[in-house]
Amino acid sequence: MTIRHHLSDDVLMAYSAGDLPEAFSLVVATHVSMCDECRARMESFDAVGGAVLAQGDTAAIGADSLAATMALIKSGPPQDKAPVRRSGIFPAPLADYAGDGPGAVKWRRVGGGVRQAILPTDSGASARLLHIPAGAAVPDHGHHGLEMTLVLQGAFRDETARFGRGDVEIATEADEHTPVAELGEDCICLAATDAPLRFTALLPRLAQPFFRI
Ligand code: ZN
Numbered sequence: 444m445t446i447r448h449h450l451s452d453d454v455l456m457a458y459s460a461g462d463l464p465e466a467f468s469l470v471v472a473t474h475v476s477m478c479d480e481c482r483a484r485m486e487s488f489d490a491v492g493g494a495v496l497a498q499g500d501t502a503a504i505g506a507d508s509l510a511a512t513m514a515l516i517k518s519g520p521p522q523d524k525a526p527v528r529r530s531g532i533f534p535a536p537l538a539d540y541a542g543d544g545p546g547a548v549k550w551r552r553v554g555g556g557v558r559q560a561i562l563p564t565d566s567g568a569s570a571r572l573l574h575i576p577a578g579a580a581v582p583d584h585g586h587h588g589l590e591m592t593l594v595l596q597g598a599f600r601d602e603t604a605r606f607g608r609g610d611v612e613i614a615t616e617a618d619e620h621t622p623v624a625e626l627g628e629d630c631i632c633l634a635a636t637d638a639p640l641r642f643t644a645l646l647p648r649l650a651q652p653f654f655r656i
């Protein structure tokens with residue numbers, strides 16, 4: 444698995460500080476469990492956060508505190524690094540929400556052969572699994588807020604790039620796209636959104652309230 448599309452530093456820092464809604468945290472935790480590169484960057488943010496907290500509001504920051512912080516970053520956090528438990532195509536953080544794999548998910552049809560399952564998270568944002576048959580498209584849509592999509596199986600392409608297992612696509616207000624699953628294997632994704640998507644075609648827009656896409 445070669446991951447080409449990663450989480451930004453902003454997102455990793457917000458996650459590390461506990462500032463993300465649960466749905467986005469789930470996508471971040473799942474990607475990090477699959478991606479050594481983002482895990483290493485996140486551990487360095489955790490170490491900096493820990494060092495800042497440890498200093499608290501004690502008056503003077505010693506001249507060597509930067510050096511100490513950099514040493515902490517290099518040495519990584521003190522917690523043990525047990526291997527991440529994996530469960531089929533659902534990494535551990537996702538398995539806690541969705542069960543052991545696609546077979547355990549209660550899928551609902553949303554048209555065009557696409558199926559989805561909304562996952563239980565708090566109301567600040569919503570998380571769902573999407574099952575897109577090989578070769579099928581998710582309806583053309585724009586976004587009112589932020590959409591973060593992580594590929595768990597297969598691959599999809601849209602106007603910007605190709606996304607395979609482990610890749611994350613982050614789409615914002617400015618992006619309108621039509622993700623299409625590659626031929627050969629059905630694509631399964633985990634997606635988080637912080638506002639309802641805005642479909643451009645009439646029919647999907649009418650259906651939107653029912654499906655909570
Ligand atoms: Zn990554």
Ligand code: ZN
Pocket residue numbers: 584585586590614620
């Ligand atoms: Zn989208």
